[in-house]
Amino acid sequence: MKLVLTEEEQFLKDTxxxxxxxxxxxxxxxxxxxxxxxxxxxxxxxKEMTALGWPGIxxxxxxxxxxxxxxxxxxILEECAKTLTPSPLFATGVLGAxxxxxxxxxxxxxxxxxxxxxxxxxxxxxxxxSSHHNPADTEMVAKKDGKxxxxxxxxxxxxxxxxxxxLIVLARTSGNKGxxxxxxxxxxxxxxxxIERIKLDMADSRNYANxxxxxxxxxxxxxxxxxxxxxETVENILDIGRIAIASEMxxxxxAAFETTxxxxxxxxxxxxxxGSFQALQHRAAEMFCEIELTKSSVIAAMxxxxxxxxxxxxxxxxxxxxxxxTLHLVSNEAVQMHGGIGVTDEYDIGFFLKRARVAEQIFxxxxxxxxxxxxxSGF
Amino acid sequence: xxxxxxxxxxxxxxxxxNCPPSMRNGADPDIPVDEVWGGRNAExxxxxxxxxxxxxxxxxxxMPTVPKxxxxxxxTKEEVKVLNEELFHIGAKQPLLSFGIWxxxxxxxxxxxxxxxxEHLPKILKGEIRWCxxxxxxxxxxxxxxxxxxxxxxxxxFLVNGQxxxxxxxxxxxxxxxxxxxxxxxxxxxxxxxxxxxxxTKGVSTKPITLISGKSPFCETxxxxxxxxxxxxxxxxxxxxxxxxxxxQHERAFISNFGLAGAVAGAGSGRDVVSIAKKHLxxxxxxxxxxxxRTEIASHKIxxxxxxxxxxxxxxEGGKASATASMFKLYGTEHNKKRHELMVGASGVDGxxxxxxxxxxxxxxxxxxxxxxxxNSIEGGTSEVQLNVISKRVLNLPSQ
Numbered sequence: 001m002k003l004v005l006t007e008e009e010q011f012l013k014d015t016x017x018x019x020x021x022x023x024x025x026x027x028x029x030x031x032x033x034x035x036x037x038x039x040x041x042x043x044x045x046x047k048e049m050t051a052l053g054w055p056g057i058x059x060x061x062x063x064x065x066x067x068x069x070x071x072x073x074x075x076i077l078e079e080c081a082k083t084l085t086p087s088p089l090f091a092t093g094v095l096g097a098x099x100x101x102x103x104x105x106x107x108x109x110x111x112x113x114x115x116x117x118x119x120x121x122x123x124x125x126x127x128x129x130s131s132h133h134n135p136a137d138t139e140m141v142a143k144k145d146g147k148x149x150x151x152x153x154x155x156x157x158x159x160x161x162x163x164x165x166x167l168i169v170l171a172r173t174s175g176n177k178g179x180x181x182x183x184x185x186x187x188x189x190x191x192x193x194x195i196e197r198i199k200l201d202m203a204d205s206r207n208y209a210n211x212x213x214x215x216x217x218x219x220x221x222x223x224x225x226x227x228x229x230x231x232e233t234v235e236n237i238l239d240i241g242r243i244a245i246a247s248e249m250x251x252x253x254x255a256a257f258e259t260t261x262x263x264x265x266x267x268x269x270x271x272x273x274x275g276s277f278q279a280l281q282h283r284a285a286e287m288f289c290e291i292e293l294t295k296s297s298v299i300a301a302m303x304x305x306x307x308x309x310x311x312x313x314x315x316x317x318x319x320x321x322x323x324x325x326t327l328h329l330v331s332n333e334a335v336q337m338h339g340g341i342g343v344t345d346e347y348d349i350g351f352f353l354k355r356a357r358v359a360e361q362i363f364x365x366x367x368x369x370x371x372x373x374x375x376x377s378g379f
Numbered sequence: 380x381x382x383x384x385x386x387x388x389x390x391x392x393x394x395x396x397n398c399p400p401s402m403r404n405g406a407d408p409d410i411p412v413d414e415v416w417g418g419r420n421a422e423x424x425x426x427x428x429x430x431x432x433x434x435x436x437x438x439x440x441x442m443p444t445v446p447k448x449x450x451x452x453x454x455t456k457e458e459v460k461v462l463n464e465e466l467f468h469i470g471a472k473q474p475l476l477s478f479g480i481w482x483x484x485x486x487x488x489x490x491x492x493x494x495x496x497x498e499h500l501p502k503i504l505k506g507e508i509r510w511c512x513x514x515x516x517x518x519x520x521x522x523x524x525x526x527x528x529x530x531x532x533x534x535x536x537f538l539v540n541g542q543x544x545x546x547x548x549x550x551x552x553x554x555x556x557x558x559x560x561x562x563x564x565x566x567x568x569x570x571x572x573x574x575x576x577x578x579x580t581k582g583v584s585t586k587p588i589t590l591i592s593g594k595s596p597f598c599e600t601x602x603x604x605x606x607x608x609x610x611x612x613x614x615x616x617x618x619x620x621x622x623x624x625x626x627x628q629h630e631r632a633f634i635s636n637f638g639l640a641g642a643v644a645g646a647g648s649g650r651d652v653v654s655i656a657k658k659h660l661x662x663x664x665x666x667x668x669x670x671x672x673r674t675e676i677a678s679h680k681i682x683x684x685x686x687x688x689x690x691x692x693x694x695x696e697g698g699k700a701s702a703t704a705s706m707f708k709l710y711g712t713e714h715n716k717k718r719h720e721l722m723v724g725a726s727g728v729d730g731x732x733x734x735x736x737x738x739x740x741x742x743x744x745x746x747x748x749x750x751x752x753x754x755n756s757i758e759g760g761t762s763e764v765q766l767n768v769i770s771k772r773v774l775n776l777p778s779q
Contacts, residue, residue: 003692261774276779281770288769289706296688322685374677379653379667 016079050119063113074247081251091160096123124164142171161209180231246323324366331356399427404470417506436505450501479503513557530559549598573619592750631708712755
């Protein structure tokens with residue numbers, strides 16, 4: 001496993017970098033937030049991303065995709081994260097596309113994948129039910145009734161949940177809270193009767209929802225993968241999601257660090273540039289090193305995903321932990337080193353801090369993944 | 380068969396015939412193991428150590444990328460990879476540990492004259508001459524460029540006077556590569572030259588320094604009117620600082636690898652933080668019983684894993700010794716210190732055992748090893764100096 005990008009992957013990354021800088025500078029995100037845009041992402045930008053083929057990166061060519069792999073989509077997310085570009089790319093292009101491509105049956109693939117590649121269908125993965133990520137804690141009941149299931153319960157913190165067309169929902173078909181067996185994944189139209197979506201207002205101004213399910217009827221045909229094995233399936237989907245979000249967080253950290261370095265080279269106090277102070281230099285040097293370690297962890301995890309390595313789970317937890325710890329450090333230091341303007345809304349650096357803390361919680365915090373890493377490693 | 384496949388076949392056959400049984404997997408554990416550093420006065424507990432060194436040295440495979448005319452193997456990068464794979468495959472012992480190979484040879488190749496390369500490289504690669512490093516002085520530690528050991532021009536020779544400190548194994552070395560002042564004190568970087576000195580020359584003497592670990596891997600080295608031929612000057616007169624910095628990058632890369640190699644080797648020797656913690660703190664369902672230690676150890680393991688991947692990535696990117704060598708030195712040594720602190724802490728009072736029959740050999744060795752790691756982040760440039768280098772060379776932050 002070589003820890004370098006292929007030419008194609010580098011090309012995707014460069015394209016994404018140009019796109020993010022030209023089409024979605026941070027001012028784009030700011031205006032969506034200030035205008036109280038209900039989706040918090042822009043339809044035209046999503047169209048342009050679709051034209052570039054991004055929603056179909058994980059989708060096979062027979063369904064209109066390009067099958068460029070986890071590394072391909074992750075480096076795009078990294079670049080888009082540098083300008084805090086909001087879009088359905090993570091929830092749809094990674095979570096939805098990966099789930100249906102890898103676990104969908106032929107009908108499901110035929111129904112959904114061409115629509116995803118065409119930018120006509122967005123998805124959301126509904127897992128958590130409390131303030132902390134833990135799929136085994138799923139309580140939502142899916143009760144079998146002939147050829148259909150009836151779902152009751154509540155999902156929280158669903159990424160893109162406020163606008164997605166298709167929901168991928170983890171529910172309990174047997175067993176008890178705390179058990180990873182007895183779980184099943186369902187594909188559910190978000191407009192189905194009994195679904196109530198409550199848009200969340202989170203610190204990072206992204207699209208999230210809590211979703212109530214009141215006697216929602218779902219046909220057995222809409223099971224994703226196999227009944228009762230959703231616990232394993234969802235872990236696989238989540239590992240891919242963790243790697244992709246870690247890549248995004250790496251992009252956040254790189255951009256916040258870059259902005260801070262620029263500031264250290266411009267801002268003068270006591271008649272000198274503040275970047276000449278050793279008290280700041282050493283902290284900047286440590287951030288540089290942490291970012292380098294995170295880059296290596298993320299690329300190793302992306303490559304492991306693409307090569308089907310049996311180290312995938314461990315590397316996924318490694319990358320999410322490293323990205324979480326590094327972004328935590330960098331976002332705090334970035335605000336501190338900017339001094340007074342760092343805590344103003346007018347200045348962009350605060351966006352990175354807010355985004356950091358929300359992203360840290362997505363699919364398990366660093367604490368969650370440190371524990372998981374230890375369990376997998378036999379500590 | 381491609382050339383590379385042919386090379387692999389030949390290498391396999393050669394190793395099969397030439398790597399002695401005690402130098403590879405399946406060696407008789409009762410045969411004593413040598414740490415082979417070579418040199419004029421080398422002693423071997425196991426004669427096969429010497430045979431293995433001589434055979435590998437004759438092939439030039441102690442430093443296989445060096446051209447054949449200088450005693451190297453003249454191998455391509457791809458061939459070296461094959462060679463390493465085949466050596467790994469039979470679990471071959473490293474034939475030679477050498478500051479000459481790790482530090483001096485790369486700068487000799489870059490800055491030495493044809494004559495100097497021909498004279499010194501073959502002896503380094505064959506392990507005939509053991510080298511030590513004369514950099515630090517009592518008054519010049521982190522501020523290395525302020526060094527004052529003087530080399531005075533007396534016609535056809537230099538007359539060297541002064542003192543070096545922290546010279547590793549100077550009492551066992553045959554030659555020293557030293558930084559000496561040949562020009563003015565100011566500007567301090569411009570009056571330094573890089574000089575090779577035979578330790579047998581009249582006026583050279585050494586005295587071991589006992590460390591907090593109780594061991595003495597370092598010496599003080601004194602120069603009292605030592606006459607050195609002018610042909611031993613590497614590069615231009617007063618241009619030694621550039622060479623010195625280059626050599627430091629090789630040294631830093633080496634020390635950081637050493638830390639990581641220690642972590643890997645430690646896992647096999649029982650000196651692994653997880654097994655130590657399980658042994659002393661107990662185990663429950665395969666987990667370290669004490670959750671506070673478990674968390675701290677897991678966090679450390681994650682950092683070490685990420686660091687290992689970073690070294691691998693640097694290799695995959697075709698990494699040359701560069702400013703990032705400072706990052707590797709910094710993290711390699713800091714992680715090594717942290718790992719030892721965790722092992723000592725998890726061992727409880729056994730982790731601070733010093734001597735006597737009441738304590739296990741492993742525990743006593745761990746105490747010494749832990750104390751030795753404290754020097755890792757000082758030698759070869761302190762951690763603080765590495766942070767300065769990263770700030771200035773990598774991040775281009777302004778100087779005050």
